[in-house]
Amino acid sequence: MFSVDVANIDESVLPGEPASQYVLRLAAQKAQAVLPRSRIEHIIVGSDTSVVIDDEILGKPADAAEAHAMLTRLRGRSHQVYTGIAVLRAQDNALLTDLCITDVPMRNYNDQEIEAYIQTGDPLDKAGAYGIQNPDFQPVINMQGCYASVMGLPLCHLTLLLHQMGVKPRADVARNCQTKLHYACPIFRSILRLRNEQK
Numbered sequence: 397m398f399s400v401d402v403a404n405i406d407e408s409v410l411p412g413e414p415a416s417q418y419v420l421r422l423a424a425q426k427a428q429a430v431l432p433r434s435r436i437e438h439i440i441v442g443s444d445t446s447v448v449i450d451d452e453i454l455g456k457p458a459d460a461a462e463a464h465a466m467l468t469r470l471r472g473r474s475h476q477v478y479t480g481i482a483v484l485r486a487q488d489n490a491l492l493t494d495l496c497i498t499d500v501p502m503r504n505y506n507d508q509e510i511e512a513y514i515q516t517g518d519p520l521d522k523a524g525a526y527g528i529q530n531p532d533f534q535p536v537i538n539m540q541g542c543y544a545s546v547m548g549l550p551l552c553h554l555t556l557l558l559h560q561m562g563v564k565p566r567a568d569v570a571r572n573c574q575t576k577l578h579y580a581c582p583i584f585r586s587i588l589r590l591r592n593e594q595k
Contacts, residue, residue, distance in 0.1 A: 401430040401433060401434075403425070403426035403427075403429035403430050403442065404429070405422065405425050405426060405429050407422060407444075407455075409453055415446050415448045415451075415453050415476075415478045416478060416480075416495055416497070418444075418446060418453065418478075418480075419444045419445065419446050419478045419479060419480030419495065420444075420480035420482070420493050420495055421480075422442075422444035422480065423442045423443050423444045423480035423481055423482035423493060424442060424480075424482040424484075424491060424493060425442070426442030426443070426444065426482070427440045427441065427442030427482040427483070427484040427491070428442075428484065428491075429442075430442075431484060431486060431489075434486045435486065436486055436487050437486070437487065438486040439483060439484070439485055439486070439558070439561060439563055440482075440483070440484040440485075440486060441481065441482070441483055441484075441554065442481070442482040442484070443479060443480065443481045443482070443548060443549050444479070444480050445477060445478065445479045445480075445523055445545070445546075445548045446477070446478045446479075446523055447470075447475060447476075447477055447500075447523045447524025448475060448476045448477070448478055449469065449470060449473070449475035449476075449524075454466055454469075454470075454523060454524045454525070455523055456520065456521055456522060456523055456525075457519060457520060457525045459520075460514050460520070462525070463514050463519040463520060463525040464510055464511075464514060464525075466519075466524055466525040466526075467505075467510045467513070467514075467519065467525050467526060467535075468507075468510065470502045470524060470525075470526070470535075471502055471503075471504060471505055471510075472502060472503070472504040473501075473502055474499055474500060474501045474502070475499075475500055475502070475524070476497055476498065476499055476500065477497070477498045477500050477524075477545060477546045478495065478496075478497055479495070479496045479497075479498075479545045479546075479548065479549070479550055479553075480493060480494075480495055481493065481494050481495075481496070481549070481550065481553055481554055481557060483554070483557040483558060483560075483561055485561055490561070492557045492560055492561065493557075494553045494554075494556065494557055496542055496545040496550040496553050498541035498542050498545045498546055498550075499540065499541055500528070500536055500539070500541070500546055501536065501537055501538050501539070502535050502536060502537070503534075503535060503536065503537040505533070505535060509533065512532075512533075513526075513530070513532070513533040516530075516532070516533075518530055518533070527547075528543065528546045528547060529547055529577075539579070540582055540583075541582075541583060542581065542583060542584075542587075543577050543579045543581065544573055544577065547577075551569050551570070551573045552569065552570055552573075552584050552587040552588055553587065554569075555569045555570075555588070556587070556588070570584040570588060
């Protein structure tokens, strides 16, 4: 059983902070922000996801014009999605973090598709102004990495961290993730192999 607790933290990027450090810092801060509201037996999971292109972090667009600019910039190109995960054990404040970086190739959608997508309102609360899972816009082609990471939570990476905390999943996380997302993940075996090497 789990519950969702929103962590209201300052998500500003620090001067000179690379995307990898940024998402790991925010993931840890989110977990630590909800710790005072947690019970001793809780395991807290924090995560943060950023879209990165040309070494620039793209946050959530402020308005439709900024969403249009972001989607135009991403069109027909590959970029990276950085997702940081933090697992915090309330009992002893033990903290583990992990980083997942996924290459994301965008299709060459046209201006009319951009406008129609913006009209749905979906881009305005998404980093980089898109949701990979949007059934109508479908911005991504030939994905070869962690689909769940681009949605915001790489489940195999989370499984590894929980395993290190002594928490074992009651289900086949990798299979359930692929079934739910309708995506044959090409990398889950290599990620989960680390779990066996850590035993």
